[in-house]
Amino acid sequence: QVQLVESGGGVVQPGRSLRLSCAASGFILSNYGMHWVRQAPGKGLEWVAVISYDGSNKFYADSMRGRFTISRDNSKNTLYLQMNSLRAEDTAVYYCARALGVTYVFDIWGQGTMVTVSS
Amino acid sequence: DIQMTQSPSSLSASVGDRVTITCQASQDISNYLNWYQQKPGKAPKLLIYDASNLQTGVPSRFSGSGSGTDFTFTISSLQPEDIATYYCQQYDIVPLAFGQGTRLEIK
Numbered sequence: 001q002v003q004l005v006e007s008g009g010g011v012v013q014p015g016r017s018l019r020l021s022c023a024a025s026g027f028i029l030s031n032y033g034m035h036w037v038r039q040a041p042g043k044g045l046e047w048v049a050v051i052s053y054d055g056s057n058k059f060y061a062d063s064m065r066g067r068f069t070i071s072r073d074n075s076k077n078t079l080y081l082q083m084n085s086l087r088a089e090d091t092a093v094y095y096c097a098r099a100l101g102v103t104y105v106f107d108i109w110g111q112g113t114m115v116t117v118s119s
Numbered sequence: 120d121i122q123m124t125q126s127p128s129s130l131s132a133s134v135g136d137r138v139t140i141t142c143q144a145s146q147d148i149s150n151y152l153n154w155y156q157q158k159p160g161k162a163p164k165l166l167i168y169d170a171s172n173l174q175t176g177v178p179s180r181f182s183g184s185g186s187g188t189d190f191t192f193t194i195s196s197l198q199p200e201d202i203a204t205y206y207c208q209q210y211d212i213v214p215l216a217f218g219q220g221t222r223l224e225i226k
Contacts, residue, residue: 035215039161043221044206044217044218044220045122045155045157045163045208045217045220047208047214047215047216047217050213050215059213059214060214061214062120062214079157095162095163100165100168103168103169103210104151104170104210104213104215105153105168105169105210106153106155106163106164106165106208107164107165107168109163109164109175110162111161111162113160
């Protein structure tokens with residue numbers, strides 16, 4: 001079935017880096033734009049970044065621009081989020097989400113992976 | 120950046136009640152507005168896209184309306200399984216933005 005599975009979360013010290021992965025199955029990743037969305041503990045949803053179907057266009061939320069990099073490997077059906085210079089406020093569950101058609105409507109979500117930034 | 124203001128932040132209602140949540144955008148977003156349901160410990164689920172279109176497989180008791188800056192999400196007859204937090208989301212302009220959420224409880 002159509003599925004997204006995130007991995008790579010964990011506990012990391014402030015200032016360090018972490019790379020998240022999102023493996024797609026049941027559909028061809030290269031046909032879809034993809035997003036990362038995060039949710040701090042007990043808080044609401046926050047959009048992180050988007051990458052176009054072919055990787056040619058990327059956009060970021062202001063607070064992540066310059067520290068986070070979204071990328072994809074369509075040959076591996078996998079989306080990535082490289083997170084550098086991590087801060088305590090980056091602690092959250094990170095979800096990858098598929099964009100419906102050519103819109104920014106999130107029709108399929110992964111189960112999320114928890115990132116904790118703490119010394 | 121566009122700000123999304125959702126109200127109320129929490130709501131208690133009885134099974135069978137009609138429930139309404141509103142979402143206001145800080146500027147005109149046409150109909151680029153979606154609604155999601157999130158149950159505790161789970162990923163969000165798309166319910167309504169483009170303000171009023173029901174996602175495939177979503178029960179017809181859920182509906183949405185509005186355009187421009189003011190939007191409404193309605194559950195026509197609340198069911199126990201509808202207990203969740205609901206979010207609106209605009210996608211007219213990047214950065215995309217969510218409302219702060221409405222936590223729905225059974226009275």
